[in-house]
Amino acid sequence: MKIFLMNIITFNILSKLIKRSSIGLILFSSCLLVSNNCYSQKHNYRIKTIVIDAGHGGKDPGALGKKVREKDIVLKIALKLGSYIEQTYPNLKVIYTRKTDVFIPLNERSNIANHSNADLFISIHANSNPNPKIRGTETYTLGLHKTQENLRVAMKENSVMLYEEDYSTKYEGFDPNNPASYIIFNLMQGVNRDKSIDLAELTEAQFKNRAGRHSRGVREAGFWVLKQVSTPSILVEVGFVSNPTEEKYLNTINGQDYLASAIYRAFKQYKNKIEDSSVVLNRKKIEKSDSVTSYPNVAVAKKNDSELIYCVQIKSSSKKIPLNSREFKSLTNIEERISSGTYKYTIGATDNYREIILLQRKIREKIKDCFVVAYYKGKRISLSKAKKLQKS
Numbered sequence: 001m002k003i004f005l006m007n008i009i010t011f012n013i014l015s016k017l018i019k020r021s022s023i024g025l026i027l028f029s030s031c032l033l034v035s036n037n038c039y040s041q042k043h044n045y046r047i048k049t050i051v052i053d054a055g056h057g058g059k060d061p062g063a064l065g066k067k068v069r070e071k072d073i074v075l076k077i078a079l080k081l082g083s084y085i086e087q088t089y090p091n092l093k094v095i096y097t098r099k100t101d102v103f104i105p106l107n108e109r110s111n112i113a114n115h116s117n118a119d120l121f122i123s124i125h126a127n128s129n130p131n132p133k134i135r136g137t138e139t140y141t142l143g144l145h146k147t148q149e150n151l152r153v154a155m156k157e158n159s160v161m162l163y164e165e166d167y168s169t170k171y172e173g174f175d176p177n178n179p180a181s182y183i184i185f186n187l188m189q190g191v192n193r194d195k196s197i198d199l200a201e202l203t204e205a206q207f208k209n210r211a212g213r214h215s216r217g218v219r220e221a222g223f224w225v226l227k228q229v230s231t232p233s234i235l236v237e238v239g240f241v242s243n244p245t246e247e248k249y250l251n252t253i254n255g256q257d258y259l260a261s262a263i264y265r266a267f268k269q270y271k272n273k274i275e276d277s278s279v280v281l282n283r284k285k286i287e288k289s290d291s292v293t294s295y296p297n298v299a300v301a302k303k304n305d306s307e308l309i310y311c312v313q314i315k316s317s318s319k320k321i322p323l324n325s326r327e328f329k330s331l332t333n334i335e336e337r338i339s340s341g342t343y344k345y346t347i348g349a350t351d352n353y354r355e356i357i358l359l360q361r362k363i364r365e366k367i368k369d370c371f372v373v374a375y376y377k378g379k380r381i382s383l384s385k386a387k388k389l390q391k392s
């Protein structure tokens with residue numbers, strides 16, 4: 001509207017000029033061109049590419065029910081979901097990490113999303129639990145688990161990396177079966193988090209309201225496959241193969257249809273919402289913000305300062321620095337400490353040295369000269385003293 005008015009005003013002024021000279025005409029047309037360009041940029045963001053990831057495959061069967069294997073169920077749902085999207089949006093590119101029963105390394109799945117410049121990544125899985133009574137759907141976004149139950153699901157899904165040779169090198173020493181390894185998931189994907197949660201909520205609402213499933217809700221946990229993807233992403237657990245009723249449902253064409261349609265409708269709602277959103281000005285802005293996400297925000301559970309803690313020092317200054325200062329490269333959960341008359345800014349607090357080293361490695365992606373420091377009862381001590389204290 002504003003641009004429209006501007007054009008009218010410009011028109012009035014310039015039309016007088018046009019009468020006088022041909023320069024006016026040139027000016028007039030170039031001005032219109034600029035205005036139109038601005039206008040179209042406001043409306044040109046479209047979801048162009050989506051990656052659908054059917055979990056497991058080949059030598060990795062995933063969770064096993066009495067009759068079904070996770071890898072078969074999720075492939076069927078993934079293919080259905082993709083075909084619904086392709087039918088409705090012929091111009092939208094749907095990429096599958098697998099269309100057949102083949103083994104795909106975990107890193108490869110996220111590489112497919114990153115290399116294709118995907119706008120969205122949906123990973124489809126089925127759950128299992130030693131307790132056969134547990135049933136329902138869960139949709140995960142990347143984050144630190146809040147419950148042991150969510151950690152268990154992430155460990156189960158991440159442990160597929162053990163099928164790969166040399167997984168320890170490939171996955172930077174990450175041990176999927178060691179809860180301590182999961183500290184790195186404190187490192188949130190700040191920019192994509194809201195969008196991912198949005199899609200996750202829409203998906204669970206569809207499961208519950210339209211597919212009549214028991215929704216166990218939206219959750220966060222440390223899934224390696226989501227960690228590597230630099231675009232909004234969710235991991236859907238469509239049901240428990242360990243629950244006899246749900247296993248039966250998952251194994252029917254009807255059940256698979258319902259589940260795929262539910263995810264499809266959630267995708268459609270998400271797509272409409274995000275493309276209509278006035279916040280999204282243009283494609284360029286999205287790409288720019290996505291590139292930021294490879295640098296995660298950092299949050300670490302705070303330990304009681306009366307204990308021995310390790311943290312990562314990111315800045316030292318004689319003057320107080322606001323925590324939202326640009327110097328901190330949009331890292332979050334920064335602590336201010338005053339030590340020997342200077343302000344020290346740190347992130348993290350843990351008594352586990354290995355954890356803090358992992359955190360330091362991550363923060364160095366943004367602040368190269370950060371380093372690990374130790375505090376005991378609120379006072380700075382040397383790392384060697386800290387280690388001695390821990391041994392005693």
Ligand SMILES: [Zn+2]
Pocket residue numbers: 055056062063070124125126157
């Ligand atoms: Zn799985």
